[in-house]
Amino acid sequence: MKRAAIGLGVIVLAGAGAAYALTAPQPVDAARLSAIAALDGNAAAGETVSWAGGCASCHAAPGSEGEARLTLSGGVRLESDFGAFVGPNISPHPEAGIGGWDVRDFANAMLAGVSPGGSHYYPAFPYGSYTRMSDQDIADLFAFLNTLPESEVASLPHEIGFPFNIRRSLGGWKLMFFTDEPRVALSDPDEQLARGQYLVEGPGHCGECHTPRNAIGGFVGGQWLAGAQNPDGDGVIPNITPDSSSMGDWSASDIAYYLESGFTPDFDSVGGSMVDVQKNMAELTASDREAIAAYLKAVPGRPNGWE
Structure with missing residues (x-):
């Protein structure tokens, strides 16, 4: 009986260890990050990418119009069955925003859903789609965001309850749903x-x-x-x-x-x-x-x- 209990404990620990390893954040391959960092980001082209990506819709202050939509101070609430997600400040402010990031940090966020600190982002930030973006578009978008006005408005926390507030569990979600494969197969597209x-x-x-x-x-x-x-x-x-x-x-x-x-x-x-x-x-x-x-x-x- 004691031997069986020890064996069961070993299996449980091994399973927990495997689950922990499988759910670890997986950043972009180092070689690809280096290639992105070597690109010259074109801010003018990045503006088009920003409009296509809808950055202002989630990251400008609620109700912003005109030029105010280019101050990406955050604050938009996205309600869901899991709680409320709040768009963060992604202005170039060095503390409140992403001004302290380099393009590698930005690429990891956009393409892998991984923060500079090495944790998973919630997929309310649509990296499940952004992962299909080209390296040049990532570099261009980062260059454009760095031209925008700084905002010192602090990002608000998400309002997510247990167990969805356990970030590590998002690794399991990514294993099931996160892919850069085409959503549909088009026959010989022009x-x-x-x-x-x-x-x-x-x-x-x-x-x-x-x-x-x-x-x-x-x-x-x-x-x-x-x-x-x-x-x-x-x-x-x-x-x-x-x-x-x-x-x-x-x-x-x-x-x-x-x-x-x-x-x-x-x-x-x-x-x-x-x-x-x-x-x-x-x-x-x-x-x-x-x-x-x-x-x-x-x-x-x-x-x-x-x-």
């Missing part, structure tokens, strides 16, 4: 379609809101962009696949115009959380909006993900 896929699946992180999630926050398989319950209030986030009842009959030109102007083909206007997204999309080039539209017309149609 340059425009490839660009649209990059923007939507990568910096644009459209699926983070428009794809339904399971009980632990992972995307439901086979339901990419099919719409979801709104975690931040009543109603739903629409299905944006070609089978959507709300926009399935829109042309690619209709979609591109909506992203530019905020007006639907029926002369309705953008509303809800999509208002900020549309403002960001309006800052992109016409060719990028057309690429996004082409991709949305090419993805597989899906039934509504909230039903």
